[in-house]
Amino acid sequence: MSSSGMRGISPVPGYVIMQPTTLCNLDCKYCYLPHRVADRRMPVPVARAVADAVDGWAADQRFSVVWHGGEPLAVGREHLADLMRPFDERVDHVVQTNATLLDDAWCAFLAEHRVRVGISVDGPPERNAQRVNRGGRPAYEAIMRGVDALRRHAIPFSVICVVSDPRPGVARDLYRFFRDLGCDQLGVNIEEREGVNLRSNARRDEDVRAFWAELVDEWRHDPVLSVREIEWTLRYTAAVLAGTVDDVLPRQHDPIPTIAYNGDVVVLSPELAGFADARYGDFTSGNVLRTPLAEIVANSAGTAWVREFLDGVERCRALCPYFDFCGGGHAANRFFEQGRFDGTETEHCRNSKIRLLEGVLDHAQFH
Amino acid sequence: MRNSTDPVIRRMESLRPALATLIAEADVARRDRTSPDRSGGEQVATLSAFEDAFPTFYQFSNRPR
Numbered sequence: 478m479s480s481s482g483m484r485g486i487s488p489v490p491g492y493v494i495m496q497p498t499t500l501c502n503l504d505c506k507y508c509y510l511p512h513r514v515a516d517r518r519m520p521v522p523v524a525r526a527v528a529d530a531v532d533g534w535a536a537d538q539r540f541s542v543v544w545h546g547g548e549p550l551a552v553g554r555e556h557l558a559d560l561m562r563p564f565d566e567r568v569d570h571v572v573q574t575n576a577t578l579l580d581d582a583w584c585a586f587l588a589e590h591r592v593r594v595g596i597s598v599d600g601p602p603e604r605n606a607q608r609v610n611r612g613g614r615p616a617y618e619a620i621m622r623g624v625d626a627l628r629r630h631a632i633p634f635s636v637i638c639v640v641s642d643p644r645p646g647v648a649r650d651l652y653r654f655f656r657d658l659g660c661d662q663l664g665v666n667i668e669e670r671e672g673v674n675l676r677s678n679a680r681r682d683e684d685v686r687a688f689w690a691e692l693v694d695e696w697r698h699d700p701v702l703s704v705r706e707i708e709w710t711l712r713y714t715a716a717v718l719a720g721t722v723d724d725v726l727p728r729q730h731d732p733i734p735t736i737a738y739n740g741d742v743v744v745l746s747p748e749l750a751g752f753a754d755a756r757y758g759d760f761t762s763g764n765v766l767r768t769p770l771a772e773i774v775a776n777s778a779g780t781a782w783v784r785e786f787l788d789g790v791e792r793c794r795a796l797c798p799y800f801d802f803c804g805g806g807h808a809a810n811r812f813f814e815q816g817r818f819d820g821t822e823t824e825h826c827r828n829s830k831i832r833l834l835e836g837v838l839d840h841a842q843f844h
Numbered sequence: 845m846r847n848s849t850d851p852v853i854r855r856m857e858s859l860r861p862a863l864a865t866l867i868a869e870a871d872v873a874r875r876d877r878t879s880p881d882r883s884g885g886e887q888v889a890t891l892s893a894f895e896d897a898f899p900t901f902y903q904f905s906n907r908p909r
Contacts, residue, residue, distance in 0.1 A: 661877075693866075697866070697869065700869070700870070700873035700876075700877075701873075701877065703874070703877060707870070708870070708874075711866065711867050711870045714856060714863050714866075714867060715863075715867045717853060717856050718856065718857075718860055718863060718864065718867075798850055798851060798852045798853075799852060802852075834852070837866075838855055838856065838859060838863075840866075841859045841862040841863050841866055842859055842862065844862070
């Protein structure tokens with residue numbers, strides 16, 4: 478039985494994810510995006526419609542607009558500036574970029590517009606081999622040129638790293654690489670089966686637990702980096718020991734509206750944007766060019782697949798001893814692994830939640 | 845309400861001293877990372893730093909309200 482009081486979906490998000498273009502100049506082997514060869518660009522009226530809602534939300538709380546993609550820098554500075562212009566200055570802007578297009582001009586733009594930067598890189602060349610360009614050649618050198626530009630301009634950045642082979646030995650390499658890269662924060666995503674990436678993400682339990690335990694071990698030797706997964710796990714662990722578990726999760730799920738290039742809105746899982754299914758349709762809850770975003774979000778719990786997802790969350794709550802740690806399996810992982818939204822434990826749950834927590838506990842037990 | 849019959853909670857309780865040490869070390873590391881010396885004189889977010897850095901990571905960034 479869970480201690481968390483988190484139920485339902487909040488009518489107000491903490492951030493929105495914007496798709497300024499579907500295009501990506503890379504062709505990473507594990508990418509989930511369906512239309513990344515096509516340059517379908519978000520027109521300014523879509524951004525203006527989103528800003529109408531976001532500016533109101535940002536008046537009451539810290540609010541982020543995350544320019545995702547595709548590769549968000551692929552739209553060019555002029556168009557990205559046009560898309561950002563409708564938003565109130567209180568809004569935080571973030572780009573999640575593959576870094577290959579970053580140069581001095583882009584860094585000046587990011588600094589001028591006070592854009593926070595997250596880059597995607599998987600480690601040293603041998604661990605970054607799945608990040609390739611359209612010709613199939615490694616993107617590592619281009620990524621490092623982008624990182625060098627960020628360093629020259631003293632722009633802080635975080636990193637999201639995808640790990641396809643979590644096992645002993647890998648975490649040590651990765652932590653040392655990212656420690657030396659100069660990022661502030663590291664997030665580690667175990668590869669997921671979703672979207673157009675149909676590769677299995679079933680992994681051996683002992684390998685993944687050992688990976689996470691080793692990451693804690695490395696981090697503990699030199700904790701200069703903030704590692705998202707370790708921070709979260711220790712926050713949860715501290716709450717359990719203090720008897721305050723209900724303070725860990727929010728009261729309600731963040732709806733996390735993703736705004737596709739054409740204004741379509743998909744809540745909860747950005748990975749569902751651009752897909753369709755005979756049973757669930759195109760997963761959208763509306764389009765900002767026809768309906769105010771605030772209204773779409775407020776009514777999103779009425780979307781058929783979202784109702785099914787919320788049933789699935791309640792099943793997780795009833796069945797899973799890790800529920801208070803994660804808040805339930807995620808929508809995209811349920812759908813792409815199980816073909817429905819009311820299932821429970823996914824491979825993603827196992828790799829990135831259950832084995833993470835158990836790996837941290839393994840470290841604590843044996844060190 | 846979770847209790848001591850829950851296997852996850854039971855394991856954490858059994859590791860309480862080791863976990864308390866780990867949590868304390870993480871607190872110190874977090875303070876060191878966000879000290880004005882390291883952040884160029886600018887005070888930066890502490891406990892929510894990773895959530896601020898990763899708003900896209902919805903799995904863990906359902907920001908507590």
